[in-house]
Amino acid sequence: MSFGYNFKKITVVQPAKEFIDSTLSKTQRKTPTVIHKHLPISRIRGFYLRKVKYTQQNFHDRLEMMLTEFPRLEDIHPFYSDLMGVLYDRDHYKLALGQISTAKHLIDAVARDYARLLKFGDSLYRCKLLKTAALGRMCTIVKRQKANLEYLEEVRQHLSRLPSIDPTARTLLLAGFPNVGKSSLINLLTRADVEVQPYAFTTKSLYIGHMDYKYLKWQVIDTPGILDHELEERNTIEWQSVTALAHLKAAIVYIVDISEQCGTPIETQIALFKKIKPLFANKPVCVMLNKIDITPFEQLTPENQEMINDFLKTEGVKFYKTSNVSKEGIMDMRNAACDELLVQRVEAKLRGRQADNILNRVYVAQPKSRDEVDRPSVIPGNAPQLREEADARPKIRTERDIELELDDEYMLDLRKTWDLKNAEEAADAIPEIWEGKNITDFVDPDIMTKLAALEAEEEERAKSGFYDLGGEMDSDDEEIRDLAKVIRRKRKIRKLEERVDRAPIGRAALPRKNDKQLETNMQDLGLGEHIQRGRGNYKESIHRGRSVARKRMKHNDGDAMEVDGDSGSVTRSKSRNRSQSHVRGPARNQSGVRPEEVGKAEKLRKKAQKNINQDSRRGEADRRFLDKKPKHLFSGKRGNGTTDRR
Numbered sequence: 332m333s334f335g336y337n338f339k340k341i342t343v344v345q346p347a348k349e350f351i352d353s354t355l356s357k358t359q360r361k362t363p364t365v366i367h368k369h370l371p372i373s374r375i376r377g378f379y380l381r382k383v384k385y386t387q388q389n390f391h392d393r394l395e396m397m398l399t400e401f402p403r404l405e406d407i408h409p410f411y412s413d414l415m416g417v418l419y420d421r422d423h424y425k426l427a428l429g430q431i432s433t434a435k436h437l438i439d440a441v442a443r444d445y446a447r448l449l450k451f452g453d454s455l456y457r458c459k460l461l462k463t464a465a466l467g468r469m470c471t472i473v474k475r476q477k478a479n480l481e482y483l484e485e486v487r488q489h490l491s492r493l494p495s496i497d498p499t500a501r502t503l504l505l506a507g508f509p510n511v512g513k514s515s516l517i518n519l520l521t522r523a524d525v526e527v528q529p530y531a532f533t534t535k536s537l538y539i540g541h542m543d544y545k546y547l548k549w550q551v552i553d554t555p556g557i558l559d560h561e562l563e564e565r566n567t568i569e570w571q572s573v574t575a576l577a578h579l580k581a582a583i584v585y586i587v588d589i590s591e592q593c594g595t596p597i598e599t600q601i602a603l604f605k606k607i608k609p610l611f612a613n614k615p616v617c618v619m620l621n622k623i624d625i626t627p628f629e630q631l632t633p634e635n636q637e638m639i640n641d642f643l644k645t646e647g648v649k650f651y652k653t654s655n656v657s658k659e660g661i662m663d664m665r666n667a668a669c670d671e672l673l674v675q676r677v678e679a680k681l682r683g684r685q686a687d688n689i690l691n692r693v694y695v696a697q698p699k700s701r702d703e704v705d706r707p708s709v710i711p712g713n714a715p716q717l718r719e720e721a722d723a724r725p726k727i728r729t730e731r732d733i734e735l736e737l738d739d740e741y742m743l744d745l746r747k748t749w750d751l752k753n754a755e756e757a758a759d760a761i762p763e764i765w766e767g768k769n770i771t772d773f774v775d776p777d778i779m780t781k782l783a784a785l786e787a788e789e790e791e792r793a794k795s796g797f798y799d800l801g802g803e804m805d806s807d808d809e810e811i812r813d814l815a816k817v818i819r820r821k822r823k824i825r826k827l828e829e830r831v832d833r834a835p836i837g838r839a840a841l842p843r844k845n846d847k848q849l850e851t852n853m854q855d856l857g858l859g860e861h862i863q864r865g866r867g868n869y870k871e872s873i874h875r876g877r878s879v880a881r882k883r884m885k886h887n888d889g890d891a892m893e894v895d896g897d898s899g900s901v902t903r904s905k906s907r908n909r910s911q912s913h914v915r916g917p918a919r920n921q922s923g924v925r926p927e928e929v930g931k932a933e934k935l936r937k938k939a940q941k942n943i944n945q946d947s948r949r950g951e952a953d954r955r956f957l958d959k960k961p962k963h964l965f966s967g968k969r970g971n972g973t974t975d976r977r
């Protein structure tokens with residue numbers, strides 16, 4: 332709606348029960364849930380106080396939102412104010428909002444009282460009881476608003492479906508008895524598709540349609556029919572029409588069915604017009620004598636003709652004989668009504684202060700000739716001579732001319748235009764500066780000679796066949812590679828075989844790291860290298876060949892060969908695993924650190940971790956949903972069972 336009312340965007344009003352459920356559930360979800368009686372009492376109090384405050388805040392916010400979103404009857408256009416008054420009962424509406432406001436204050440008061448009481452709570456149990464009482468009282472207050480909330484929701488739904496009538500726009504308002512052809516007319520004038528039926532009270536509420544006239548936008552409003560009786564006896568349906576007639580500054584089109592097909596005598600229709608005429612004060616009024624296709628004016632009974640002739644004498648009202656079926660007179664009537672309204676609106680605007688203000692600000696310039704003298708254009712006498720001189724002057728050869736002349740060979744040289752004291756300096760090199768240093772200062776003056784020498788050397792090498800050797804070595808290379816492949820394969824096979832031999836049956840190999848302590852002990856005893864991995868009993872560990880062999884080799888001991896015995900050429904450890912362990916790098920916390928600084932690094936690591944550990948200690952607020960969809964939050968409506976689990 333362009334005029335500032337947005338009745339369509341009011342938030343849904345939940346029924347009391349759902350309102351309470353969702354608010355309590357929110358408290359449950361958003362506040363800590365674990366407290367212990369051994370904790371300091373201040374913490375216990377804070378825990379429950381938070382729950383009370385949080386619930387109050389939520390109730391408060393939701394109620395406050397209702398109060399701000401539902402329009403206040405005093406603040407909106409009188410048309411809407413009255414229409415809402417008629418449709419929803421002004422008193423009921425105001426009372427409902429008033430009670431919501433009271434409920435809001437009561438909830439605030441409850442929270443305040445219990446917050447005070449909670450300060451004296453001396454045990455978890457008492458604090459909990461106080462919290463329960465506070466929440467319970469708040470819920471009771473909301474529960475009492477059940478009827479109001481339901482009513483407001485109905486109002487909200489109805490409001491959102493009200494036609495978007497702009498009370499200030501250019502409007503044609505159709506009025507008359509039921510069944511005279513108002514809806515037929517709006518369907519003719521606009522694209523509104525209002526229901527047309529041959530019985531009374533087809534239209535039961537206001538309808539709006541839009542049309543263009545004189546490049547302006549117009550709204551046409553169809554109203555329910557009005558019966559001829561006293562104001563007090565009118566029903567809600569009729570009252571809507573009366574409200575529109577009373578408050579909208581529109582051109583009124585009053586329709587009279589002269590064929591009496593609608594079931595109402597002409598006399599009654601004219602009587603109604605006279606009765607509601609005060610509502611038309613200061614508005615352009617057109618009367619349509621409708622359905623002339625059924626009964627033309629001439630075929631009316633003499634009494635009726637006379638009555639209408641009398642009626643025609645009414646001052647300030649224009650009459651048109653029309654038919655919605657043959658469309659006779661419809662456009663004349665519409666144009667006249669619109670024109671009249673336009674004139675009236677312009678006059679009203681000019682009367683207002685706003686128009687004055689605009690005229691004061693706008694100045695419309697109206698040029699006037701200063702005298703009657705004829706002033707033809709003048710060409711100075713020496714003009715041809717000046718032109719000749721200009722032509723005779725030698726032409727300047729521009730850079731563009733040169734470019735066109737030279738075509739591809741052209742090079743833009745901006746230096747030639749430089750105006751220097753010594754003209755030859757124009758071609759000087761300009762020092763190139765990079766990071767505050769002159770680049771030429773860093774150029775090796777002999778770089779070119781050095782490069783030449785290098786190139787000469789390269790050439791020499793190429794000539795002497797230095798680079799040709801590569802191809803010949805290829806065959807040798809391949810042999811070595813093949814051999815390496817065979818060796819690698821053999822090694823792999825042997826490794827696998829050994830593993831098969833040595834695998835303890837039914838017992839997992841003990842990972843080495845678990846034996847740290849024992850290992851060091853063994854090392855202290857000088858047995859470090861003899862730990863038999865994967866076996867439990869270290870005392871029974873066998874001496875392997877390699878380490879001994881190595882030691883002896885260190886001492887140049889000839890007996891080394893004898894220890895292995897089986898092979899004369901290769902000295903090999905009996906444990907392949909062991910023999911390859913030294914290939915693994917140092918421990919992760921030692922790699923990249925100097926050995927003497929390992930301790931220090933470890934200390935630093937622990938220190939850095941300390942704060943993190945302290946901060947991430949799990950507390951009561953670390954609420955985790957082990958169950959991602961806790962039943963009580965997702966299981967929808969509850970049955971008749973207890974609700975005390977909150």
Ligand SMILES: Nc1nc2c(ncn2[C@@H]2O[C@H](COP(=O)(O)OP(=O)(O)OP(=O)(O)O)[C@@H](O)[C@H]2O)c(=O)[nH]1
Binds near residue numbers: 529554622657
């Ligand atoms: N012959 C004829 N019938 C018409 C004319 N205008 C309306 N009607 C008929 O009159 C009947 C009532 O027309 P509506 O347009 O529904 O009348 P209404 O004033 O909107 O009636 P309510 O909505 O009940 O107040 C319908 O059957 C129309 O076809 C007309 O100019 N000539």
Ligand SMILES: [Mg+2]
Binds near residue numbers: 526533534553
């Ligand atoms: Mg109608």
